[in-house]
Amino acid sequence: MGVLHPPRYRYMWRMSDAMNLTKTPLEELIVCPICDATYQLQRPKAGERAVCVRCHKVLIAPRYKAGMQIIAIAIASVVLVIAASVFPFLEISVAGRTNAVSILDAALSFTRGPMLVLALLTAGFIIFVPLLRMLLTLYVLIPVVLDRPAAKHAVWAFRISEAMRPWSMAEIFALGCAVALVKVADLATVSFGPAFWMFGVLVVLVIAQDGFMCKWSVWNSLEYPKKR
Amino acid sequence: MEFTGIPQKTVTAREAGLVACTRCNRAWPLGTDVCRRCGKTLVSRDVFSLQKVWALWLVGLMCYVPANMYPMLRTQQLFTVDESTIIGGAVDLAHYGAFGIAAVILVASVVIPLGKFWAIAFLAVSVRSKGTFASGKRLLMYEIVEYIGRWSMIDIFVVAILSALVQLQGLASITPGPAAFFFALSVIFTMLSAQAFDPRMIWDAQSEDDKAFENV
Numbered sequence A: 001m002g003v004l005h006p007p008r009y010r011y012m013w014r015m016s017d018a019m020n021l022t023k024t025p026l027e028e029l030i031v032c033p034i035c036d037a038t039y040q041l042q043r044p045k046a047g048e049r050a051v052c053v054r055c056h057k058v059l060i061a062p063r064y065k066a067g068m069q070i071i072a073i074a075i076a077s078v079v080l081v082i083a084a085s086v087f088p089f090l091e092i093s094v095a096g097r098t099n100a101v102s103i104l105d106a107a108l109s110f111t112r113g114p115m116l117v118l119a120l121l122t123a124g125f126i127i128f129v130p131l132l133r134m135l136l137t138l139y140v141l142i143p144v145v146l147d148r149p150a151a152k153h154a155v156w157a158f159r160i161s162e163a164m165r166p167w168s169m170a171e172i173f174a175l176g177c178a179v180a181l182v183k184v185a186d187l188a189t190v191s192f193g194p195a196f197w198m199f200g201v202l203v204v205l206v207i208a209q210d211g212f213m214c215k216w217s218v219w220n221s222l223e224y225p226k227k228r
Numbered sequence B: 001m002e003f004t005g006i007p008q009k010t011v012t013a014r015e016a017g018l019v020a021c022t023r024c025n026r027a028w029p030l031g032t033d034v035c036r037r038c039g040k041t042l043v044s045r046d047v048f049s050l051q052k053v054w055a056l057w058l059v060g061l062m063c064y065v066p067a068n069m070y071p072m073l074r075t076q077q078l079f080t081v082d083e084s085t086i087i088g089g090a091v092d093l094a095h096y097g098a099f100g101i102a103a104v105i106l107v108a109s110v111v112i113p114l115g116k117f118w119a120i121a122f123l124a125v126s127v128r129s130k131g132t133f134a135s136g137k138r139l140l141m142y143e144i145v146e147y148i149g150r151w152s153m154i155d156i157f158v159v160a161i162l163s164a165l166v167q168l169q170g171l172a173s174i175t176p177g178p179a180a181f182f183f184a185l186s187v188i189f190t191m192l193s194a195q196a197f198d199p200r201m202i203w204d205a206q207s208e209d210d211k212a213f214e215n216v
Helices: A018-023 A066-086 A103-107 A115-145 A154-163 A170-185 A194-212 A215-223 B049-069 B086-096 B099-126 B135-165 B178-196 B200-215
Strands: A009-011 A029-031 A038-040 A049-051 A058-060 A090-094 A097-101 A189-192 B018-020 B027-029 B073-077 B080-084 B172-176
Touching (some): A029 B027, A058 A215, A066 A103, A066 A194, A090 A170, A090 B135, A097 A103, A097 B135, A103 A115, A103 B135, A115 A154, A115 A170, A115 A194, A115 B178, A154 A215, A170 A189, A170 A194, A170 B099, A170 B135, B049 B086, B049 B099, B049 B178, B073 B135, B080 B086, B086 B099, B099 B135, B099 B178, B135 B172, B135 B178
Antiparallel strands (some): A049 A058, A090 A189, B073 B080, B073 B172
């Protein structure tokens, strides 16, 4: 794929009337979840995208060797999440006094009374939800990529992983760090710990993984494990 | 939507006697209860969608009021204690000259949440009253609300980082105020409210308009 070429789109072919749609076998149809438009399935080639004509929702976006890439990214992310949450993240010093915190410390800083709920939510959004999503993705995709039968409860695992997608907020936390740093800059000297850089890489990986993953392809391969 | 050569009439799953799974995009005969591919409960249109949207919207709005009235941050420096609300904190930042950051905070904690309350309410009202607004614009609004809602959490994360980091015994310490709790709840409930909205209703209103127009 040439770098300078614009991404190629392929619009779904639409059946001209409802009568034809009812004759098509159900597994040959795809319905847009946003606008309910129904199409006869046409698989785009790797790198192409099938887009709903009415609402422009991307329905299928396969990539060449996406499965392997996602698995690689997920493994790297699991290591990074764990390392980034225990190593020192930021350190401040004023007049000889220093304080170093990890991401886990930051998440658990709300610890008094009802604030505990907030601590658990924050820790969940930044660390546990991304971590769990990566682990579930590995669990679902490894058998699929290796052409094995789908893992036990893989449907259930992928369901949870997808439901958690909006609640994974690593990239928002990253921007929050930038704001916090400016706020503290006047007050004290801030230095970055190793976890700061790990977290930076992690954010890029999380975003890349979301971009590579084609939901429809995963559901389809869970339904027909061998055929793909 | 100006794609020449592509006819603009689409057939919806409901018109074809089908029900769609909104999770895995599989089609099933109308009346099927559960998607046999991914296990999602199937409904052609979520008739309780608007009720859920309004209920969660209201809780979100109720949490947003104390989030702005109580202090978000409590800063202790030597002998002075300073409590600042969301807007107060942004104004302080602007006084120090950090206009960019003040703008980020104001946009993330005031403009986005208020815009979101307005947008969700508008969507929920507009799918009921036919023919007031083009589907394309309503869709754009829905997508913006879905995408941008999570970013309001940024303020909570700033408070979390600050109160963990600035703990210098005797010199300076920052602790979160009650507003942080309410603000987080407000963001969570508005996210849930936006998720409860069934976007398929946007086009139903439009296609009924088209039919009415054809009859004229």
